[in-house]
């Protein structure tokens with residue numbers, strides 16, 4: 001979908017008279033998503049819950065502030081939460097929705113590649129605490145996920161490249177066509193809008209297929225963690241200053257080298 005279609009689809013998904021709490025990084029309301037927020041607010045009664053950028057928003061303090069804002073606005077079960085931004089934002093918005101009034105509807109509008117192909121799909125929501133990353137959360141699927149590759153035009157190249165790691169992971173675990181497409185396109189992969197759209201569709205399909213068979217990760221879903229064992233260790237060691245996708249890329253190379261050294265793969 002293109003942005004204006006996303007807006008129409010989003011607005012028409014709301015129940016009549018429902019109010020919307022829009023969870024969004026403040027930086028995006030001033031930059032890339034300024035027009036989208038203005039348009040949405042013109043169509044729907046909207047409470048803006050502004051967050052810090054990146055991992056800083058996945059905190060108890062930001063969550064508590066969001067709960068307080070929902071309380072002041074008197075949000076009921078007829079109202080809805082919309083998370084718009086990268087994976088950190090949709091993780092926070094989903095957990096907020098799961099915990100307000102024991103669960104109200106929410107929608108995800110991922111605007112980063114990692115958000116589109118991974119974080120917004122599959123129902124895992126959560127925040128970080130001193131105990132660790134993503135240890136507090138809930139399995140709580142959005143009612144709908146609205147994806148527009150057009151949002152990616154403003155995403156920094158480094159975030160786009162990091163998101164591609166999760167796409168390539170889907171190629172290794174389930175859809176080799178992804179690998180063929182990326183290998184053929186090379187550096188054009190991140191600038192070819194048509195190709196990116198196909199890769200997003202394929203990666204979402206892989207994740208949806210896996211998650212629909214094992215929602216709460218009791219077996220098959222662990223396949224999605226390919227490259228993540230070392231990846232998570234690197235992230236922790238680097239105090240989460242490295243992008244998740246970059247760490248997963250290193251983890252995938254490590255897993256492949258290990259498989260090669262153990263004789264499970266030939267090259």
Ligand SMILES: NC(=O)c1ccc[n+]([C@@H]2O[C@H](COP(=O)([O-])OP(=O)(O)OC[C@H]3O[C@@H](n4cnc5c(N)ncnc54)[C@H](O)[C@@H]3O)[C@@H](O)[C@H]2O)c1
Pocket residue numbers: 025027028032053054055058085086087088089091111112113114115118119120121122123124125134151152153154155156159162244
């Ligand atoms: N729930 C899950 O299953 C799941 C899966 C994978 C990752 N995650 C989580 O997702 C997060 C990583 O996601 P991410 O890489 O999107 O990080 P992020 O949410 O921090 O976004 C990266 C940066 O891009 C900016 N941004 C987002 N969209 C933009 C746009 N269209 N234009 C310009 N800037 C934009 C953000 O404001 C941020 O600064 C981590 O917290 C990770 O734990 C969750």
